[in-house]
Every structure is written in C-alpha cells, then in structure tokens.
Amino acid sequence: MSTTKNAVPLDIAQAVADKLVERFAPACARIEIAGSLRREKATVGDIELVAISKLYRAGQLDLFGQGAEEGALRSRLDDVLDELLVADPPRIFREPPKDVAGQPRWGNKYKCFWLYINPTFGHVQVDLFTATPENWGAILTIRTGPAAFGKLLQAHIKNDTPYRQQDGLLVVEKTGEVVPVPEEADYFRLAGVAWIPPAERCKATLRKAIAQGSEVVTQTHKEKMELWRNPAHYQTVMLDLLREHGPLTLTELTRHIRAAAPHPFVGHFVIPARDALLADGQIEQRAGNRYRLVPLSAPTTPAQTGTQPVLSTQIKAYLQRYGPSTRGALWSALDCDLPSLMAAVQALKLLGTVTELFGKLQLAGPRGIQGAMGYTDIDIRCMIRTRLERKAGLG
Numbered sequence: 001m002s003t004t005k006n007a008v009p010l011d012i013a014q015a016v017a018d019k020l021v022e023r024f025a026p027a028c029a030r031i032e033i034a035g036s037l038r039r040e041k042a043t044v045g046d047i048e049l050v051a052i053s054k055l056y057r058a059g060q061l062d063l064f065g066q067g068a069e070e071g072a073l074r075s076r077l078d079d080v081l082d083e084l085l086v087a088d089p090p091r092i093f094r095e096p097p098k099d100v101a102g103q104p105r106w107g108n109k110y111k112c113f114w115l116y117i118n119p120t121f122g123h124v125q126v127d128l129f130t131a132t133p134e135n136w137g138a139i140l141t142i143r144t145g146p147a148a149f150g151k152l153l154q155a156h157i158k159n160d161t162p163y164r165q166q167d168g169l170l171v172v173e174k175t176g177e178v179v180p181v182p183e184e185a186d187y188f189r190l191a192g193v194a195w196i197p198p199a200e201r202c203k204a205t206l207r208k209a210i211a212q213g214s215e216v217v218t219q220t221h222k223e224k225m226e227l228w229r230n231p232a233h234y235q236t237v238m239l240d241l242l243r244e245h246g247p248l249t250l251t252e253l254t255r256h257i258r259a260a261a262p263h264p265f266v267g268h269f270v271i272p273a274r275d276a277l278l279a280d281g282q283i284e285q286r287a288g289n290r291y292r293l294v295p296l297s298a299p300t301t302p303a304q305t306g307t308q309p310v311l312s313t314q315i316k317a318y319l320q321r322y323g324p325s326t327r328g329a330l331w332s333a334l335d336c337d338l339p340s341l342m343a344a345v346q347a348l349k350l351l352g353t354v355t356e357l358f359g360k361l362q363l364a365g366p367r368g369i370q371g372a373m374g375y376t377d378i379d380i381r382c383m384i385r386t387r388l389e390r391k392a393g394l395g
Helices: 010-027 076-086 136-144 147-160 184-191 203-215 217-228 231-245 250-260 264-280 308-322 327-333 338-351 377-391
Strands: 028-034 046-053 055-060 069-075 110-118 122-130 163-166 169-172 283-286 290-293 354-357 360-363
Touching: 010 028, 010 046, 010 076, 010 110, 010 122, 028 136, 046 076, 046 136, 069 076, 076 110, 122 136, 136 147, 136 184, 147 163, 147 184, 147 203, 217 231, 231 250, 231 264, 231 283, 231 290, 231 327, 250 264, 264 283, 290 327, 308 327, 308 338, 308 354, 308 360, 327 338, 338 354
Parallel strands: 046 122
Antiparallel strands: 028 046, 055 069, 110 122, 163 169, 283 290, 354 360
16 A cells, blocks of 8 residues: 555656665665566555665674674664664654654564655655565565465465465475575466566466466476375385385485475375385395395295306396396395306396496397397497597587
8 A cells, every 4th residue: 555645656766766776785685676666557656675684793792891792693784774764864764754644664574664755756655575585586576566466376375286375485284394485486486377577467467377377387286296195106216216226225215205206295205105115025124224125036945045047047037027227226136245246247248138238237138239228239339329429529
C-alpha cells in the first residue's frame, strides 16, 4: 500500500532509488531494487530495496579500558543508516511525516523510513529488506511482487511441491532439511515453473507458467519423486553401486545415493533398504563396516575353492549375469584373494574369453569384443583411437 503524498513517476523514483543504491552499495555484499519500480510501473507508491549487508566484528575495550575484545557482529548497512538518521539536517526519517500515513518499522530484517524528494511529491517511503546469500532468490522474488503474484507462488510451493517456505528458505516438508535459494532462477526452478521477467509478473502469467510447468517440469519432477519414494528402488541402486565400486560403507552408499536422487530426503530410505538386502542375503557386512555383494555359490569341492579354474568359471558366470564390471566389483562378489582374482582375469583375457574396455571387464561375444554392449572389434578400435586423439588434442 502506498503511503506517499502522491504517486511518484517512474523516472523520478528510479533516480531516487539509484542514489540510495549508490549510497548503500559499499556497505552491502549485494543490493537490488525491487517492488513496482523493478516491475517498471508508470507510477510508484514506494521504493523497495533488498540487500545483503556486509558484517564486521566490532572491537570493544576490556573492563580495564585497555586492549580490545571481539564484540558482536555488526551490520555496515546499519552504520550507514545511522549516519543518515543523525545527519544535520536528517537525510532520512524513521517516523512518518505528518502529511503521510504509515507506521514506523525498524527491525533486523525489515526497515521502513521516509525520504524527502521535492515539494511536488513530498516524502517517499523506502522499504529495506535484508537477506542472506542462502535466501536471496526467494526474498527478491517475493519483494518484487506484486503481492497477489507472491501469494500465489508461495501457495503453489506449499501445495504442489515437497517444500514449505520458512524465513525465505525452502524446507523439505517431510525431513525439515533446508534447501538454499541463492538466485531467483533457483526459486522458480524449485517451484517447477519457468522464470518470469519482473515486468510481466502478475497472477495471470504465473497461472499460465504453473500450468505449463505442471505439464512438463512438475510432472517429470513428481515422477522422479515417486520413484525415489519406492523402497525397492533404493535396493536396486545399492546393488548397482556395490557392483560398480566394490565394498562401501553406509556413509559412502548414502553419499552416492544423495548425488543421484533429486532431493535430499533420501536418507530416510537408505537404512531400511540396507536392512532388507541383508535380510534377503544379497549383501553382507565385512570388516570396517563395509558392505559387499554376497559371493556367488562356492563349488561343491572345498579343496577347489579359490583355484584358478573355479575362479574363471565364477568370473564368467558373474559377467554373464551382471554384464560389464570392474575388478573391484568382482572382488566384492567373489570370495577369493586379490592375487588369485587377477591371475584368473589375466588367464581369461589371454584366452580371449574376457576383454576389458574403459576399465570394465566383459565377456567376448561371437563377433569379438561384444559382451552386453553389442560392439565389434572394429567399433572398439575406432572408439579407442578417437579417445586417444581427443586426449592428445588432435580431435
């Protein structure tokens, strides 16, 4: 709601706002004009600014008046405002002038003051909102407005996404984990809608963006969310990770899964998935709290356990069942010592039964190096040559 004597034309309000930004900029890590001025309205009721203040720790004298102790963090932007308030005559006013309706506001996150422009337009209200690098995108979006646009966007986030708004940050509803919103684009992306230029922001354009996002972005997002809410999916991902990387701790498994999952609430599913795999006998816990795939069935003759012919058979069975695998995955799956495994792999490679491509072992098919990938020998040679040429900077 405007509290000025008259609505201020855009060009005059822009000039005033630019001077304020210029004055405040040295005390800010970041500052932007928001509100109707950013939306380029023909007339402006008030000026809105969003800023991240620079902080410093003020030195304080000790009890004996000597030396200096580290004091509390102070805002450099507050220091500039204090200078303008105590200037003679004052440059800004915390109390509304007599001819202007308004309430004084002077908190940590929001400060309201009045600035005299000229006799024609009198005083203009300035709303200064402080943000942090983590919630900048959300605060700038909401303060740019208009109010109906911001309310609709926040309602959409609350009702149609896994987040809720809290102090300008987005919080995963189920877990309480905080998701930073450093830019406006991040805020719109997490809401599942395309970024809208400030001059075009209104309820109609947002409804259209939400509808389009629901058909494209949000639907894909919901499908991913449903997939990652399925406990069986975590078991599949865990088995794939153990095949690829070999034995892993629970922390390492969780880190890999978090990197692949669309949102950070996956931690609640990791332990149940591990317990289910342990109960099913698909994985086992080894020394160092590492988990690995349960080795393939041992041969019936104990004396043959770990011998090269047996290992060769087990390696071929594993590759046939799971496809291309690293040596680490084989070592995790086969109950043997590493030297014996390396010797068996080398023997299979010499026989042409197993071949290696980009660090993964696979069975050689009837057309040469084929396995589960369907490539011929010529295909593989071309791939390797191309990769070497790129590495050498020739391609």
